[in-house]
Amino acid sequence: MAEPIRVVVTGAAGQIAYSLLYMIARGEVFGSDQPLILHLLDIPPMVGVLEGVVMELADCALPLLRQVIPTTDPSVGFKDVSAAFLVGAMPRKEGMERKDLLSANVKIFKAQGQAIENFAKKDIKVLVVGNPANTNAFVCANYAPSIPRENFSAMTRLDQNRATSQIATKLGVPISAVKNIIIWGNHSSTQYPDAGQGKVVINGETKSVADAVNDNAYLQGAFVETVQKRGAAVISARKMSSAMSAAKAACDHMHDWWNGTAPGTFVSMGVCSDGSYNSPKDVIFSFPVVIENKQWKIVQGLNLSDAAKAKLNITAKELQEEKDEALSVLDLSSNL
Template sequence: MAEPLRVVVTGAAGQIAYSLLYMIAKGDVFGPDQPLILHLLDIPVMMGVLEGVVMELADCALPLLRDVIPTDDPVVAFTDVSSAFLVGAMPRKQGMERKDLLAANVKIFKVQGEALDKYAKKDVKVLVVGNPANTNALICSKYAPSIPKENFSAMTRLDQNRAQAQIAAKLNVPVGTVSNVIIWGNHSSTQYPDASHAVIDKNGNIEKAVDAIGNEQWLRETFLATVQKRGAAVIAARKMSSAMSAAKAASDHMRDWFLGTKSGKFVSMGVISAGAYGVPKDVIFSFPVIIENRKWKVVEGLPIDDFSRSMLDATGKELCEEREEALQIIQA
């Protein structure tokens, strides 16, 4: 058996973590032979609830789970961790402006970045789930200068999974036959779900999704709007935000980061931009990536038509605006 891997989950008493912790602890993320020590971080007022979560993890009798450490102390939470799921963030409340949300979260992710910098392993892989995820990840990275910028990512896998499911439903095919759907840009309403490079595997015969669908208007209007607004639709129906699907997406994201992507397939991750595809540099931008040996690489050379160009420019502009707002808040 390998040495236990230390994994931190923040917001550990919350809804997303309630689904995510079980997926991690039973081996879905790091593999069926990787023992784990879970560090569970939440705020002091949630410690009682977190104790109940710890009891449930014990009662699951999961063979890979060596220890569970509940805490409200970032030092304890981030010491020697190799993987970090930053789920906890200030949620957007009614009447709250985006700047208010950024102001609250800048403080949270500054503290967590500083703790990662001081106490985590230098090769730690950090996934930010808490929104605004892209800019939170950027701020977290800024305050962890000893950790490579490439080790910080924002989750757009939920959007990718949603897009994949919409295409599968449209074509009445199993969702597992659909791959290479891309989410570009920000995890916000400006994101660009792009099916133009997606493929369908029909018993070994590969067909382009756009050809199988044969309806450009559906792809640019219905498909786009459905994926962009899916989170709001879930809240309207459930009266609560996406939790189970967000946890599954976080699990998928980190699994691929640790175990690699399959040959010929790519996934969407919010990663630090070096300017690929003409998008702004030094923002966390969602690109199609392939992953090998725990290192991601942006898929290069995909054709970008005029419609796609306009969508990439719009989401890039929003990310630059968010970055400037966040930096102003820090410097104030």
């Protein structure tokens, strides 16, 4: 069997981590033959809860789990880790937008970027879940200059899963029959969920989602809005933000990064923009990507309608504004 790898989950005493830790420790992300040492990072007031999580992980009797290291010290939390799930951050409440969390949460990602720079493995893969996820990932990457920028990503997989599920339900097919639904831009209500490149298998035949749905008003209207507002709908119903589905999406994201995407399939990830599709460079923008050998590549050459391009501009503008606000909260000039 392989040597164990070290994986950190921040916010380890929180609600997303409660589902996520079990999925990771079962082998659903790094494989059923990859032993793990889990680092559980949270803040001092949560030490008691963290102890309970450690007890429960032990009581799960999971064969791949070689050691669990609970800590409130980032130098321990990030020491020699190969993969990081940065979940720990304040969640929004009803009536808030995710960017309202920016001033509280951005400082967490500065400190964690610095800890990654100083203590993690140089080929670490970092997934930022804590909101506002794209801008937090931007901040984190900038405080870890010795780690390649492409090793930092933000989670829009939950949006992709939500969008795929909406289309599968609309067509009355299983989720596995639908692929290549894209999330463009920010993990926020300006994101553009795009079914325009989607494919679906119906009765053994592969069709475009657009042809199968045959309802452009739905694809440009109710579908987009439902996905954009799904996080708020969950908060309104649960009085807490999504957790089980967020944990599943985090596993999907890291699983595909680690293991690659299937031929002909792409997934959405928030990654450092190179200006593709007229997006602003150097913000963390969600694109369709394919992954091989743990390296993602933005899918190029997709045809976008003028309406789609206009939607990309809206979410790009928001990301640029968030970046500027983050820089001002951190009291930095624009040389980042």
